[in-house]
Amino acid sequence: MIRALTFDTYGTVVDWRTSVLDELRALADRKVLRLDSVLFLDEWKAAYRPGMDDVNRGTSPWTTVDAIYRRRLVELLPKHGVSLATDEIDALTRVWWRLRPWPDALAGLCRLKRRYILSPLSNASFIGMVELARWAGLPWDCVITAENARCYKPRPEVYRTAITLLGLAPAEIMMVAAHNYDLAAARGEGMATAFVPRALEYGPGQTTDLAPAQAWDVVAADFEDLATRLGC
Amino acid sequence: MIRALTFDTYGTVVDWRTSVLDELRALADRKVLRLDSVLFLDEWKAAYRPGMDDVNRGTSPWTTVDAIYRRRLVELLPKHGVSLATDEIDALTRVWWRLRPWPDALAGLCRLKRRYILSPLSNASFIGMVELARWAGLPWDCVITAENARCYKPRPEVYRTAITLLGLAPAEIMMVAAHNYDLAAARGEGMATAFVPRALEYGPGQTTDLAPAQAWDVVAADFEDLATRLGC
Numbered sequence: 149m150i151r152a153l154t155f156d157t158y159g160t161v162v163d164w165r166t167s168v169l170d171e172l173r174a175l176a177d178r179k180v181l182r183l184d185s186v187l188f189l190d191e192w193k194a195a196y197r198p199g200m201d202d203v204n205r206g207t208s209p210w211t212t213v214d215a216i217y218r219r220r221l222v223e224l225l226p227k228h229g230v231s232l233a234t235d236e237i238d239a240l241t242r243v244w245w246r247l248r249p250w251p252d253a254l255a256g257l258c259r260l261k262r263r264y265i266l267s268p269l270s271n272a273s274f275i276g277m278v279e280l281a282r283w284a285g286l287p288w289d290c291v292i293t294a295e296n297a298r299c300y301k302p303r304p305e306v307y308r309t310a311i312t313l314l315g316l317a318p319a320e321i322m323m324v325a326a327h328n329y330d331l332a333a334a335r336g337e338g339m340a341t342a343f344v345p346r347a348l349e350y351g352p353g354q355t356t357d358l359a360p361a362q363a364w365d366v367v368a369a370d371f372e373d374l375a376t377r378l379g380c
Numbered sequence: 381m382i383r384a385l386t387f388d389t390y391g392t393v394v395d396w397r398t399s400v401l402d403e404l405r406a407l408a409d410r411k412v413l414r415l416d417s418v419l420f421l422d423e424w425k426a427a428y429r430p431g432m433d434d435v436n437r438g439t440s441p442w443t444t445v446d447a448i449y450r451r452r453l454v455e456l457l458p459k460h461g462v463s464l465a466t467d468e469i470d471a472l473t474r475v476w477w478r479l480r481p482w483p484d485a486l487a488g489l490c491r492l493k494r495r496y497i498l499s500p501l502s503n504a505s506f507i508g509m510v511e512l513a514r515w516a517g518l519p520w521d522c523v524i525t526a527e528n529a530r531c532y533k534p535r536p537e538v539y540r541t542a543i544t545l546l547g548l549a550p551a552e553i554m555m556v557a558a559h560n561y562d563l564a565a566a567r568g569e570g571m572a573t574a575f576v577p578r579a580l581e582y583g584p585g586q587t588t589d590l591a592p593a594q595a596w597d598v599v600a601a602d603f604e605d606l607a608t609r610l611g612c
Contacts, residue, residue: 274547278546296545314507
């Protein structure tokens with residue numbers, strides 16, 4: 149019996165792409181800059197997986213995604229002709245703490261919370277997930293992130309940390325994600341799995357994660373549908 | 381500037397004593413038993429600090445307070461002439477997840493949450509703190525417990541774990557507790573401190589923690605007063 153749901157967050161719960169693009173465009177307007185926001189975001193986001201992989205391979209010590217994004221931002225800004233003060237760089241890095249939930253996410257989470265313990269299980273920093281929840285009103289019962297394990301998904305330690313902290317059998321916890329690789333790793337640890345595709349996470353040209361890659365325990369159209377399928 | 385408040389929970393946020401006594405008395409009624417509930421609770425609670433000290437000294441591996449309480453319960457029940465099935469023992473152990481907040485706690489926390497990040501920093505198990513929050517409606521932004529550090533307050537690792545996860549300077553975090561020893565340890569790590577006395581935590585005969593033992597940054601009558609003093 150499922151007792152708790154853990155959620156990938158970037159992409160699965162929140163629409164990071166349009167949220168960050170809006171802030172980049174507002175920055176360009178405010179600074180009267182010509183800025184290719186889509187290209188800028190693509191180049192910024194591209195630092196995310198390699199930065200995490202360095203930690204997972206042990207070639208880098210533990211580094212939060214906030215630090216990975218800030219380091220990349222400091223490289224990118226001059227390349228795009230943008231000059232910002234340190235406090236402006238800090239504020240722009242924190243855009244990853246101000247992301248809009250997908251339209252169905254809050255209503256679905258509130259229904260699911262009545263019956264299940266809800267936690268993010270994200271590669272975000274712990275404080276980043278806390279601030280995002282406060283900003284977006286995400287009704288988590290607790291916060292668990294890669295930072296609790298000091299390595300990144302899909303490393304098994306991340307899922308095992310959640311299983312241990314929640315004090316449940318792996319099969320009593322369902323991982324919810326828009327990414328097949330995340331669910332494959334969770335299944336590898338014995339967790340239940342739910343796929344909620346987010347076909348526009350990477351914009352209109354997205355080619356990955358459009359469909360389930362395995363027979364996941366649940367495939368739901370969105371979080372409201374997930375709540376219905378889980379009896380809420 | 382304070383950005384987050386961390387709370388001792390047993391005794392500071394919730395009134396464990398009368399909550400557990402009520403359940404023991406209800407159990408005695410249901411089972412038609414003669415049970416000295418106050419003595420039983422005193423003997424049960426007496427296992428708490430020694431069990432944690434064994435972990436802190438390294439003479440015991442990491443053990444949650446749930447496991448410490450369950451082990452003691454299994455010893456105590458026959459001594460008091462009570463025979464329970466395994467599932468009843470499990471349910472009674474979980475009484476520590478069903479504790480009433482002090483009358484001012486919820487209102488104070490809701491006011492404080494508008495301005496500050498709120499987290500427990502308790503010696504409870506992680507799942508115990510999550511379940512207690514769901515049961516009592518505690519509006520935490522996240523949950524941090526001794527289990528995240530795998531040792532117990534007042535070991536410095538527990539406070540340091542909270543400081544690291546919250547990504548703040550120690551002085552930006554205020555420890556709130558009804559126990560002077562807890563605040564002394566938090567101050568030792570550079571945290572701000574608030575004392576909220578709970579003169580009836582141990583019942584009418586309580587002799588400890590009736591007054592602040594040091595000049596804590598804030599001394600408040602209760603959580604509503606704390607909210608007022610912190611500008612909420």
